[in-house]
Amino acid sequence: MAYVVTQNCCNDATCVAVCPVDCIHPTPAEREYTRTEMLYIDPGTCIDCGACSDVCPVDAIVPGDAPAPDIDRYREINAEYFQRNPRSAPPGAHVQPLPLTLATTGVTDPPALRVAIVGSGPSAFYAAEELLARRDIAAEVTMFERLPVAGGLVRFGVAPDHWHTKTVDRVFNRTARRDGFTFHLGVEVGRDVTLDEVLAHHHAVIHASGASGDRRLGIPGEDLPGSYAAREFVAWYNGHPDHAERTFDLSARRAVVVGNGNVALDVARILVSDVKTLRRTDIADHALAVLADSRVEEVVVLGRRGPEHAACTTPELLALGSLPGIDVLVDGPVTAGPDAPAKLRILAEYARREATPGNKRIVLRFGTSPREVLGAGRAESLLVAHGDTVDRIECGLILRAVGYRGLPIDGLPFDEAAGTVANAGGRVALPDTGETVRGHYVAGWIKRGATGVIGTNRYCAAETVEALLADHRAGLLAAPTAAAADLAALVRERRPDALGGADWRAIDRFERERGREEGRPRIKIVDARQAAVVAGAAAR
Ligand SMILES: Cc1cc2nc3c(=O)[nH]c(=O)nc-3n(C[C@H](O)[C@H](O)[C@H](O)COP(=O)(O)OP(=O)(O)OC[C@H]3O[C@@H](n4cnc5c(N)ncnc54)[C@H](O)[C@@H]3O)c2cc1C
Ligand code: SF4
Ligand code: SF4
DSSP: OOOEETTTTOOOOOOHOOTTTTEEOOTTGGGGGTTTTTEETTTTTOOOOHHHHHHHHOOOOTTTTOOOTTTTHHHHHHHHHHEEEOOOOOOTTTTOOSOOOOOOOOOSSSSSSSEEEEEEEEEEEHHHHHHOSSSSSSEEEEEEESSOOTHHHHHHHTTTTTTHTTHHHHHHHHTTSSSTEEETTOOOOOOTBOOOHHHHHHEEEEOOOOOOOOOOOOOOOTSSEEEEHHHHHHHHHHOOOGGGOOOOOOOOOEEEEESHHHHHHHHHHHHHHHHHHHHTOOOHHHHHHHHHOOOOOOOEEEEOOOOOGGGGGGHHHHHHHOOOEEEEEEEOOOOTTTTSOOHHHHHHHHHHHHOOOOOEEEEEEEEEEEEEESSSSSOOOEEEEEEEEEEEESSSSSEEOOOEEEOOTTTEEEEETTEOOOEETTEEEOTOOOOEEHHHHTTHHHHHHHHHOOOOHHHHHHHHHHHHHHHHTTTOOOSSSSSSHHHHHHHHHOOOOOOOOOHHHHHHHHHHHHHHHSSSOOOOOOHHHHHHHHHHHHHH
């Protein structure tokens, strides 16, 4: 039976390149790729060779008759994509060179192109891979990460119960082992070393620093204690060192999540998940302890627009509906005919469900906008508007899941509206004149804004590297004025506690081994000092 793509797909399109009959779409060369929720396999063309399944970094591809969750629905979802997007061209005609260009012509003369990358999330690693895997140029990459461990939002954003998705870090690990790769963990560019110092040692800097701020609701009371950005809650349960010390009051029966994208569903799910289930994940121990005493029974998830505009993806919505002990309900009717998009049909199905006595609940409410957070000294309720009616939802916790937002980088032009460093195809550029800022490039969420899944960053980073290499070939990059060894000395002087690639691998091994003892994928170290101790012990 034809293979199918399932929930974990992160759109990195690794499978596209290996399919002998070109039946996985949309490919990065197709227009729909930038908008797609996932990739799909055409059941009419697939020859069951299994090649795609072997290379998928997150185990998202399975045979269509595998005993996987919701497999029947995924067969439908995969097939539906091709009904809605019939392919006019014969198999093979869509295969175009991906933007990933591992050229095979002769290696250029030394010295190597030296590139610094700020950040260690997906866009940083995809950019590093693009540079180091090339055979037409000798490149060296220095990666700086402000935290003692790598991975960005793969470690500190992706929900702990999405363990398969997190395994994409294997791909990053491979890149970090390549010749020419140097890692400085626990080193913040702009604080520990200046941008000028970094650029002096390299031909160029790629900023891949992500989006560590939040979009705001702009309503009265949103900063009352008890009302937080979902980002803070996510970082806390994922063991982000900056958020480990805080806690969340989960003593009220109801929580409200504003926004209905995938992050909203993540936090809603974590709030009502059975602690026994969470105990099998890599959720931070401090969060597990608080969630074990949680009294939250109901999470209301608010969407400003109607169900047809729900911002979450179909696979995430589908998976939500089959969590044990949790009812997923829709407040109000949803109509969807047999030809309606899968997401709307799933919502219509949830709208028909009845509450099960004793179960916890996630209630999706559409067409509802928050107006004001009310409470004496802390959030006690949320005033919302639904058409002409104004309603009050009593709750003890409000999580605002309306988007992450990039923060400005000193010395670089910033687009306030988009929350991105101003750029043209990855080249940092002044918004008024389009003039580029020599030596500076961006990739990932700080380039595009906080949208797109892990794999989206692969093609985003490839575009940036293409621009950088074109500028290098055109002689537009200044040669480094200081030696690589001097940079290592500078880092040691400023951050004697900085860690390297071998330290990261030692911490990774330690966390996994501890996890294995307790039947968990890993037990995270959240304290930088403990990370240093583990790395130090491994080095001896
Ligand atoms: C809650 C959440 C859940 C998600 N779940 C999924 C999922 O299940 N599947 C999926 O495919 N995608 C998921 N995504 C999307 C995915 O995580 C992003 O597409 C991706 O992480 C963006 O990559 P990035 O490299 O641009 O930024 P990030 O991953 O944020 O990486 C940026 C890195 O830069 C570092 N940094 C910042 N400033 C500096 C500095 N000055 N010096 C040194 N280092 C610095 C940061 O510490 C961070 O490690 C999720 C996103 C969120 C927010
Ligand atoms: S994660 Fe990548 S390799 Fe796996 S199915 Fe999705 S696009 Fe294909
Ligand atoms: S099983 Fe083979 S033919 Fe089918 S989608 Fe995967 S690679 Fe293509």
